Amino acid sequence: MAYKSLEDICNIAKQENIxxxxxxxxxxxxxxxxxxxxxxxxxxxxxxxxxxxxxxxRGDQKSHSGMAGxxxxxxEEYVKQGKNLSGPFxxxxxxxxxxxxxxxxxxxxIVAAPTxxxxxxxxxxxxxxxxxxxxxxxKIIEALFVAAGIGQIIAERASIAGASGGCQAEIxxxxxxxxxxxxYLLGGKEPEICSAVAISLKGLLGLTCxxxxxxxxxxxxxxxxxxxxxxxxxxxxxxxxxxxxxxxxEVIDAMGEIGREMPKRYRETSEGGLAVxxxxxxxxxxxxxxx
Amino acid sequence: MNIFDIVGPxxxxxxxxxxxxxVKIGYVSRKLLGENIxxxxxxLYGSFLATGRGHGTDRAIVAGLLGMLPDDDRxxxxxxxxxxxxxxxxxxxxxxxxxxxxxxxxxxxxxxxxELEVVAxxxxxxxxxxxxxDGLDANFTAEHPTLIxxxxxxxxxxxxxxxxxxxxAINIATMQLYRDGRGGNAVMILxxxxxxxxxxxxxxxxxxxxxxxxxxxxxxx
Numbered sequence: 001m002a003y004k005s006l007e008d009i010c011n012i013a014k015q016e017n018i019x020x021x022x023x024x025x026x027x028x029x030x031x032x033x034x035x036x037x038x039x040x041x042x043x044x045x046x047x048x049x050x051x052x053x054x055x056x057x058r059g060d061q062k063s064h065s066g067m068a069g070x071x072x073x074x075x076e077e078y079v080k081q082g083k084n085l086s087g088p089f090x091x092x093x094x095x096x097x098x099x100x101x102x103x104x105x106x107x108x109x110i111v112a113a114p115t116x117x118x119x120x121x122x123x124x125x126x127x128x129x130x131x132x133x134x135x136x137x138x139k140i141i142e143a144l145f146v147a148a149g150i151g152q153i154i155a156e157r158a159s160i161a162g163a164s165g166g167c168q169a170e171i172x173x174x175x176x177x178x179x180x181x182x183x184y185l186l187g188g189k190e191p192e193i194c195s196a197v198a199i200s201l202k203g204l205l206g207l208t209c210x211x212x213x214x215x216x217x218x219x220x221x222x223x224x225x226x227x228x229x230x231x232x233x234x235x236x237x238x239x240x241x242x243x244x245x246x247x248x249x250e251v252i253d254a255m256g257e258i259g260r261e262m263p264k265r266y267r268e269t270s271e272g273g274l275a276v277x278x279x280x281x282x283x284x285x286x287x288x289x290x291x
Numbered sequence: 292m293n294i295f296d297i298v299g300p301x302x303x304x305x306x307x308x309x310x311x312x313x314v315k316i317g318y319v320s321r322k323l324l325g326e327n328i329x330x331x332x333x334x335l336y337g338s339f340l341a342t343g344r345g346h347g348t349d350r351a352i353v354a355g356l357l358g359m360l361p362d363d364d365r366x367x368x369x370x371x372x373x374x375x376x377x378x379x380x381x382x383x384x385x386x387x388x389x390x391x392x393x394x395x396x397x398x399x400x401x402x403x404x405x406e407l408e409v410v411a412x413x414x415x416x417x418x419x420x421x422x423x424x425d426g427l428d429a430n431f432t433a434e435h436p437t438l439i440x441x442x443x444x445x446x447x448x449x450x451x452x453x454x455x456x457x458x459x460a461i462n463i464a465t466m467q468l469y470r471d472g473r474g475g476n477a478v479m480i481l482x483x484x485x486x487x488x489x490x491x492x493x494x495x496x497x498x499x500x501x502x503x504x505x506x507x508x509x510x511x512x
Binding site for chain 1: 299345347367
């Protein structure tokens with residue numbers, strides 16, 4: 001990897017006079033020894049897989065535990081009536097985020113972005129933006145490169161695994177990736193993309209990973225909505241001209257520190273927080289009896 | 292990390308470690324056995340044992356043993372598929388000392404009667420490590436073509452293997468040696484930068500003092 005920070009990426013973009021996404025693609029070409037066209041085509045494959053997973057959602061599917069499934073359909077029907085307070089775009093984003101995360105819990109095919117548990121965030125905002133704002137496919141794939149570059153930096157400087165950094169490392173990272181991608185689609189350049197990463201991630205710092213029964217279901221499925229909606233509102237804030245006081249790389253480092261210091265019981269062990277509430281313990285013991 | 296480890300992989304949910312990694316453990320183990328499996332006893336350990344059912348770890352490992360990859364949407368139905376293909380599957384609890392929390396022990400018997408025991412761990416993000424083969428230490432990630440040679444601990448076997456690779460112009464990426472005691476059973480594990488031809492593997496199998504040769508090819512089965 002030719003860069004270790006978002007600042008590095010911005011500097012390369014400036015020196016070579018290319019946009020953010022091309023810096024990321026150029027690095028992929030060098031790392032994997034592929035042509036720019038091959039790299040682009042591979043990213044397009046990832047987007048097609050997201051699109052297909054969204055289309056193949058089934059409202060009647062239930063996870064093995066029975067805790068996840070059906071909520072995407074409820075949201076879809078509600079949003080269809082046009083009464084939802086958050087408006088048509090957020091309505092689409094919410095339902096797509098829940099659907100993808102439910103499909104994941106039900107052992108359907110998804111695209112980890114950056115993880116399986118946070119797989120709903122990025123497709124929810126990109127698929128909704130493409131369909132509602134008539135955005136060309138080419139731009140969407142470019143935005144995916146932006147997202148991937150942001151994820152690389154977070155993985156390099158902090159973590160993208162709940163077991164090492166809590167949920168901030170999964171939903172937080174996914175949200176930062178989606179916020180940067182959306183900001184690019186709204187016409188943002190390097191400084192705006194970095195501000196979007198900083199603001200979206202700051203909003204989710206400290207988020208714990210304490211899932212019920214150790215499963216990627218509760219609270220993970222609905223938390224994908226938070227990550228996706230946070231990305232949308234952040235992109236709007238940044239496009240309005242709002243900047244982050246703390247630079248993005250410093251926010252990422254803070255997230256890394258918080259993750260390292262976070263007690264183990266909040267890092268995917270299901271030994272604390274939501275996972276040990278009376279209701280969660282009851283569900284967990286019923287599940288282990290079922291096995 | 293590669294960008295397609297960030298946006299990707301395409302996989303069957305719900306967990307990259309408990310599902311995608313588990314499929315890969317099965318897939319790699321089947322390739323190490325080198326033939327279709329008749330019978331397999333799968334022992335789960337740690338978090339695999341505790342939350343494996345809910346994550347589909349059991350079905351994921353069986354899917355891999357049938358030759359499926361982590362993005363195969365037949366993964367959830369692998370038990371039915373195993374029955375159809377007459378692969379007998381049983382499960383148990385593994386008792387291990389100081390193992391990675393996501394570990395599985397696979398005791399396989401192939402259609403020709405060949406047997407192999409693999410201990411493997413899922414490290415996160417769909418990446419895995421093969422920890423032991425037939426009770427001897429191994430330590431490789433199955434991200435390179437890998438040669439595993441079990442031999443008597445006596446002088447010359449390392450030279451035989453490395454000369455063969457040199458002759459075939461195959462570069463060695465990493466190399467490890469283990470033994471259970473002086474003059475006892477030894478194992479060498481070589482991760483290579485390109486595939487080793489089949490006749491070279493066959494040649495190794497016939498050498499005196501070589502007990503078993505296992506090869507992991509990156510080419511799809």
